[in-house]
Amino acid sequence: MPNSPLAPTIRRRRLGSTLRKLRNDVGLTLDDAAEAMGWKGPKLSKIETATQAIRPNDLAELLTVYKVSDPGIRAALEGLRKDANKKGWWQTYSGIVLPSYADYISLESDATQVCVWTPLLVPGLLQTAAYARETIAGITTTRSPEEVAALAEVRIARQSVLTRPGNPLELWAIIHEAALHQRFPARPHTMREQLRRLLDASEMPNVTIQIMPLGSTAHPGLEGGFGLARFSQPMPDLVHLENASGATYVEGEDAAPFVRAYERIRAAALSVEDSVVRITELEEGLRK
Structure with a gap:
């Protein structure tokens, strides 16, 4: 055969x-x-x-x-x-994590820098456990409560790349302000805790957070979110696109338009300093 x-x-x-x-x-x-x-x-x-x-x-x-x-x-x-066939920690969740998601986790573990533009959600690498559970449960149409809990565990476990010894992942996250107005009636403190998490993460030397204000000018990010993973040279950049049908990867020269788009999105967002001020204002507003 x-x-x-x-x-x-x-x-x-x-x-x-x-x-x-x-x-x-x-x-x-x-x-x-x-x-x-x-x-x-x-x-x-x-x-x-x-x-x-x-x-x-x-x-x-x-x-x-x-x-x-x-x-x-x-x-x-x-x-x-x-390491092409090396099994990562996420293989423990092989019955829960889809192959396309396992691929993405593998990318995060290998990358030196990840740049994300998220118009609807807080990036997974910056989520609290409660926020992860609430959003996964809200998005999924087929997962059981046990699977939702396991996927939330995976999402939190991914965040270890930000604190790995010697070479922590550099993360640049641009988040639309609209994502920070999400509310969870069954657990009203979820967003306040999530905003506090963003403020704490913003103090990490390898994490940069920008907020796209509600009143921003038009920019390339209006077409949708994406992630850009960068690796040691000469390995080319790789773009991750995701929707309800799965994940798509764009690499090499085809990733160049996304690199240019990210620069324009970054220019349209609030500065890092003003972003921290805006997150603080939103967090303080939820204390009232």
Whole structure:
């Protein structure tokens, strides 16, 4: 029986796209690079599209063909290859966490910086447990109370990337003010606690929070929210888009419009200092 096609993990897809970028950077076609390796073209194509794994010796030789001599870059790509099928802590929740969500958690764990624009919700990395439970329960149409509780646990566990030793994730979050006016009648203190959490997070050196005011000018974020994950060079940026049908990833040169859009969204939002003032005003308003 022939071997089944290899299911591409998000790490293997990132490795493949990075190798494609490096090949293009040195001006080699698929056939040119494959010939230099003594391969047939389809093998390299399968590696770049993440339907075939690459052996460590082959990766090292391919990077030499691509004139990659930086030991840090070579080590990073070997680490990506080695960890392609590595199971993360979220695998404990494999019956609850969908594959697309597991991919996103994997991205967060590997990224050096995540930039998010969230027009409707507080970003998951900044949510309180109560806010997570309330919003997950409100959004889902198929999850049981037990599954909602487990998903809230996952959301809180994700936040460990912000405090991991040595290289905490840098988070830049732009949140629409409308999201901060959400109320939860069954638990009225939820939003006040969430606003307090945002104020505490804003004091972390690796977290930047901006608020998009209700009276903002028009900006590219009107088309919807997205997340931009950035990694050590030469790995390309990756954009995460999500809706009711699942997640979509955009990478490489295709991510460039989102990078430009994020800069314009950031310019339209309140300054970091004014954002803290606005969050404080909203939190104080809920004390009355």
